[in-house]
Amino acid sequence: MNETIETILKHRSIRKFQDRRLSDRQIRTIVECAQAASTSSFIQAYSIIGVKDPEKKQRLAAIVGKQDYVAHNGHFFVFCADLYRHTMIGERENRDVLESIESTEKFMVSIIDAALAAQNAAVAAESMGLGICYIGGLRNNLDKVQEILSTPERVIPLFGMAVGFPDQDPGTKPRLPFSHIYHEEGYKQDQHTYLQQIDEYDKQISAYYEERTGGKRRDTWSSQISGMLEKKSRMYMKEFIKKIKLNKR
Amino acid sequence: MNETIETILKHRSIRKFQDRRLSDRQIRTIVECAQAASTSSFIQAYSIIGVKDPEKKQRLAAIVGKQDYVAHNGHFFVFCADLYRHTMIGERENRDVLESIESTEKFMVSIIDAALAAQNAAVAAESMGLGICYIGGLRNNLDKVQEILSTPERVIPLFGMAVGFPDQDPGTKPRLPFSHIYHEEGYKQDQHTYLQQIDEYDKQISAYYEERTGGKRRDTWSSQISGMLEKKSRMYMKEFIKKIKLNKR
Structure with a gap:
């Protein structure tokens, strides 16, 4: 087993970090690793927002609720599906790209692109001895996130990622067979x-x-997950995505 | 720079493979690495289909078109967003989960889950000296893919991944600044x-x-990408996704 596979297999989310910031060098390496991921037809339909400002982190944490590590970590990334730049180049090249950009297909492509980039970032961070935790809770209120991070139309702040120096050492969690x-x-x-x-x-x-x-x-996995799914959470999503002009046709 | 970061940064898609199969051990390691990725609220909303059968690979290659490496590789994976098992556990636990499963939010979650798993698989494969290429072209005709791979409702074959022993050594491609x-x-x-x-x-x-x-x-990136977006490809996607009962509400 090589080092990389070892890093990947020992992944567990870290939810308590030391009070120590990532260096700019570390942030840069993590983002460059994210950028090295494959991207659908070279479209590069994602962006990454880094948050250092403690007050801004607190505002994001309030959206997520009861997850202290959203405010307290070494760095907070937000991974966004992004088709905004593609509307810009379409305009400039005088090509009608909007119908395509507003399709369910391109909505999917932008989500995939952002997720591939994010997972590269996660593995890179962990290989440096840092811990990470994905923060899907941002999707509790994307109107608010959009406002805090000034994201334009056709950009979805998909999830956050808290990164930092671990202050706990949990075990890995068994996966489905x-x-x-x-x-x-x-x-x-x-x-x-x-x-x-x-x-x-x-x-x-x-x-x-x-x-x-x-x-x-x-509790069992079936009970935990079916219980979660029974609560209809984030049902506003369809409307939000439509409002920012994606997944429309 | 550690080994993992080196592996990640030197990624380039491989489109020509030696005529040599992955071992079952290699396949297993790659899948286990995929499974080790983070998953939204532990939902594990993805599945992976491995294709060895040359005739089946040819049928998938025909959908993709002019990409010989879909038929000729060391192993072919298909990564699927999967909320089928969650309808099953909902039924068994006697919980009404369908509205939730059919939401845009859960559609997004399942795509993210599948993509995170896939990128772990990609990095793991590359760390073993194998090459990979994502195959989005499966989405040219998901009705056909669904038929070939017998995927049930609420399962989206999102993309393929050709993996194998590289028979070429292309350079990396520059990313957006x-x-x-x-x-x-x-x-x-x-x-x-x-x-x-x-x-x-x-x-x-x-x-x-x-x-x-x-x-x-x-050609420039702007011209290449806006040209691609001008062609309205895969506009059937919204209907297909609706047909398999996702992204409905």
């Missing part, structure tokens, strides 16, 4: 096997929580 | 600077193509 995530030659839909795999995993996760919480918690 | 992709404290919208950065980059890309093609090609 390999054979459930990975299918060969085609998607395996046999209900019996499919559900059996989830059963097995449910037992594993329940035991994992029980051990980690000294018996206080022993 | 650091200061154009990376903003501090907020999105910088000053039009003059913004466009100037793109101008600079256009010159750089034009020179890059000129050198690489012995003068045959010297």
Whole structure:
């Protein structure tokens, strides 16, 4: 096993950081690694916003709620799907690009581009001994995030990433069984096997929580996730995305 | 600079592979690395399909068109956004999860999850000396891909990834300027600077193509990308996604 694979496999989210900032050099390396990721047809449909200002971090933390590490970390990145620059070049090149930019396809492309860049950033940061935590909670209120970060139309602040020097050392969390995530030659839909795999995993996760919480918690993955999905959260998203003129056609 | 960052920074897509298969061990390591990526609220909303069958690869290659490396590689992965298993657990736990699953928010979450997993796979493969190329061309016809790979409702075959032993050694491709992709404290919208950065980059890309093609090609990034966006490709996507019951509300 090489160093990179070791880094990747030992990933766990860090939710408590030392009171120490990343250096500008570290920030630059992380962003350059993000930029080195593949991008759909060379479109480069993402941007990254770095937040150092403590007051601004607090405002973002208020949107996320009860996650102290959004305000306290070594650096806070926001990864954005970005098709704004493409409207600009379309105008300048006098080409009608708007219908394309407003399509569901390009909406997907911009999300994929931003996520690929972000995961490179995550791995790069972790390889330097830093810890990271993705912050999807920004999507609790993208109108507010848009206002705080002055993002224009056709830019979606997709998620944050808190990065810093770890002040905790949690273990890794077991994932769904390999054979459930990975299918060969085609998607395996046999209900019996499919559900059996989830059963097995449910037992594993329940035991994992029980051990980690000294018996206080022993819910299964199925129960945790279906409970989360039952609450209809962020249902404003469709309208927000439409308002910033993406995913329209 | 550590090994991981070196691996990430020297990424370039490989489009010609030796006639040599990945070992099952290599495939497993790549998938396990994919699984180690962060996942939104632990939802694990993705699946990976591996294709070895040459005939099946040919059928996928026909959808992509003129990309020989889709049929000829060491292994072909398809990364899928997957909310199918979540409908299953919802049913089993007797919880009403469908409205949530059909939301634009969860559509985004599943795409992000799949992309984070994929980029871990890419970096892991490259760290082993393998080459990779993302294949967005599968989205030319997802009805067909769905049929070939038997993916159920609520599963989107987002993109492929050809992986293998490189049989070429291309250079890296310059990205948009650091200061154009990376903003501090907020999105910088000053039009003059913004466009100037793109101008600079256009010159750089034009020179890059000129050198690489012995003068045959010297188009700018703006011209290349706006030309691509002018062609309204994959406009069926909105309907397809709706048909498989995602991004509906």
